[in-house]
Amino acid sequence: QRWAEEKAKETPESAAVLEAAEALRTSDIPVGFPTETVYGLGADATRSGSVQGIYKAKKRPSDNPLIVHVDSIEMVNRLLNPNGSLNTKIPAIYEPLISRFWPGALTILLPNPKDSLLAKEVTANLPTFGVRMPWSAFARLLIHVADRPLAAPSANASTKPSPTTAQHVYHDLQGRIDLILDGGPCGVGVESTVVDGLSDPPAILRPGGIGIEEIKACPGWENVQVGYHDSALQSKEAPRAPGMKYRHYSPKARVVLFEAGSDLGLVAGRVKQELLSKQSGEGLSARRIGIVRTKTWPLAIQLASDAETSSQTQETSTHNDDTLSIRQITTSIEDIPTMIYDISLGSSAESIARGLFAALRSLDAENVDAIYIEGIRDDEGDLSAAVMNRLRKAAEVFIAV
Ligand code: TXA
Numbered sequence: 001q002r003w004a005e006e007k008a009k010e011t012p013e014s015a016a017v018l019e020a021a022e023a024l025r026t027s028d029i030p031v032g033f034p035t036e037t038v039y040g041l042g043a044d045a046t047r048s049g050s051v052q053g054i055y056k057a058k059k060r061p062s063d064n065p066l067i068v069h070v071d072s073i074e075m076v077n078r079l080l081n082p083n084g085s086l087n088t089k090i091p092a093i094y095e096p097l098i099s100r101f102w103p104g105a106l107t108i109l110l111p112n113p114k115d116s117l118l119a120k121e122v123t124a125n126l127p128t129f130g131v132r133m134p135w136s137a138f139a140r141l142l143i144h145v146a147d148r149p150l151a152a153p154s155a156n157a158s159t160k161p162s163p164t165t166a167q168h169v170y171h172d173l174q175g176r177i178d179l180i181l182d183g184g185p186c187g188v189g190v191e192s193t194v195v196d197g198l199s200d201p202p203a204i205l206r207p208g209g210i211g212i213e214e215i216k217a218c219p220g221w222e223n224v225q226v227g228y229h230d231s232a233l234q235s236k237e238a239p240r241a242p243g244m245k246y247r248h249y250s251p252k253a254r255v256v257l258f259e260a261g262s263d264l265g266l267v268a269g270r271v272k273q274e275l276l277s278k279q280s281g282e283g284l285s286a287r288r289i290g291i292v293r294t295k296t297w298p299l300a301i302q303l304a305s306d307a308e309t310s311s312q313t314q315e316t317s318t319h320n321d322d323t324l325s326i327r328q329i330t331t332s333i334e335d336i337p338t339m340i341y342d343i344s345l346g347s348s349a350e351s352i353a354r355g356l357f358a359a360l361r362s363l364d365a366e367n368v369d370a371i372y373i374e375g376i377r378d379d380e381g382d383l384s385a386a387v388m389n390r391l392r393k394a395a396e397v398f399i400a401v
């Protein structure tokens with residue numbers, strides 16, 4: 001063991017994993033770490049003080065159950081059988097899911113035993129706990145070396161978009177945590193799908209990185225119910241009633257979400273209204289808006305000129321951050337300098353999911369006043385349901401067709 005530890009210190013990555021694992025075992029300050037979905041803020045799930053540290057760092061009330069991350073089926077069995085026996089097995093309904101999707105972006109609910117090893121803060125007093133084995137080898141190595149199940153919500157400040165790079169975690173939590181393992185950008189970009197196989201019929205409690213069609217293809221899951229709801233709105237335009245429901249995944253900017261299929265003329269009209277709403281002399285020296293395109297919207301500048309503003313493009317530049325490229329259009333509309341930031345997330349649900357949170361964060365960093373987003377259909381059975389679920393939670397204004 002000692003030799004292995006000495007040996008492991010020889011690469012910076014493994015020295016970092018050892019340090020993080022040690023912190024997880026001994027300290028009550030959580031650790032930022034990469035998973036394939038989003039970055040997690042991890043704590044030893046067996047110690048109350050450690051789990052409370054997560055809530056302190058996120059400045060979030062401890063009313064939500066947390067997902068427990070494991071490195072192996074063995075660790076799940078230990079959680080199901082705290083007395084060391086193997087009497088309680090993982091319910092058979094989960095077998096096809098586990099064999100197909102673990103390690104990966106799927107969280108399952110299991111019964112929490114009476115003498116549970118898990119700190120009570122993990123389950124929020126529910127009779128069940130949610131558990132997943134992340135695909136990220138970095139995450140599994142960390143869990144393995146710490147030799148503890150890790151409770152881990154996303155590593156963002158409460159209400160902000162989930163973090164998909166180590167820089168996002170640093171931005172939100174600097175000064176409140178000591179250590180972030182940087183494993184590069186997350187490949188999936190939205191959180192895991194949460195399923196409940198203990199109910200009959202089984203249910204999907206949160207759409208995420210594994211699509212419903214993939215789940216329905218598993219024996220016993222053909223009739224899986226959708227146990228969450230997010231409002232695809234009926235009315236043409238619906239501002240969220242202030243204070244009615246607190247926003248989630250939200251940047252500082254006002255998010256205006258157009259449901260899939262919204263007429264381009266309508267979109268252009270709204271962009272125009274936005275651009276012309278701010279008069280000069282209102283304090284800000286320039287108007288700044290962001291446009292996030294997915295499947296069909298043309299370049300932002302085309303939207304803006306379709307809006308028949310007397311815009312004159314002066315300059316276009318592009319810069320790349322870790323995950324995306326942002327086109328910056330500097331123009332002047334009715335003599336007011338205007339910046340339009342244009343991001344295309346691509347047209348597949350996978351690429352949209354991967355770039356979504358980074359896009360919201362990048363536009364926030366540009367201090368835009370509003371972000372106009374092109375929604376996608378959420379009924380394709382893939383990651384599109386997760387994408388639209390997160391966007392509807394982030395949006396302040398919905399525009400439906
Ligand atoms: O992808 C992910 O799942 C990320 C990364 C870091 O792994 N983690 C994550 O964890 O999103 P967290 O703790 O924020 O997810 C908590 C959500 C709850 O809001 C609830 O939807 C569900 O997981 N959940 C957890 N335990 C549950 C339980 N016992 N019963 C019902 N839902 C539960």
Ligand code: MG
Nearest residue numbers: 153154155162
């Ligand atoms: Mg979260």
